């Protein structure tokens with residue numbers, strides 16, 4: 001049996017899954033680790049069979065993909081790790097230059113929707129590699145960071161800069177939950193390999209449950225190599241980041257797709273097609 005090729009975004013926001021993969025759940029899976037922008041590209045180009053990807057990618061390629069049920073990366077309000085850091089208050093940004101992290105896709109759209117919809121601003125956006133230690137280049141007014149970079153920045157705020165949590169801003173603007181990442185499978189892989197698809201779904205779904213049951217151990221296992229305290233990660237993983245793709249989260253995702261479409265960020269509003277697996 002060939003191993004399904006599975007992508008894994010190596011951010012702390014999926015630590016329960018990372019921990020489970022390190023404790024046997026990766027058996028029989030060929031796992032590729034990377035940042036969202038790279039894995040987004042890999043799944044669309046058939047270099048992966050299943051991956052967690054930026055949620056906007058499904059809207060851009062929904063004809064080729066199916067969504068795994070029950071798992072996602074989301075928040076109901078504050079997310080801590082999708083952050084706009086700015087030299088001026090958000091309401092004063094107009095046609096300024098804003099740098100977008102090259103790691104992301106969903107947060108780029110989320111920021112454009114929020115700045116246009118809630119603040120009437122249409123800034124000039126540029127995609128670049130940025131580091132949390134020096135987040136806003138000289139020539140720019142603000143920067144957007146995601147993942148562990150943003151979480152670090154969230155905990156190391158400078159008094160002369162302004163910080164905006166986009167999960168918070170989204171909730172304020174729409175009243176909805178927000179889904180940042182989905183697990184998707186290539187449609188051909190799903191159609192031709194139903195047993196392997198079921199295996200990957202079971203593995204990922206159980207791995208989250210198992211990783212969460214070992215939350216303390218999972219956090220302690222990575223503390224030495226990461227610039228966060230136990231308390232910061234305990235708060236981030238669970239109350240803040242959510243992983244259940246329930247109807248309420250799907251509703252938030254549909255609103256995101258609607259608004260992205262209104263702003264011409266996606267060509268059509270996709271119907272969310274769930275993969276045909278036995279739910280566990």
Ligand SMILES: C=C(O[C@@H]1C=C(C(=O)O)C=C[C@H]1O)C(=O)O
Nearest residue numbers: 054081104105106107146147180
């Ligand atoms: C919550 C987050 O969501 C991430 C944001 C993504 C994006 O902006 O494309 C992709 C995957 C998610 O894991 C985060 O960055 O911490």
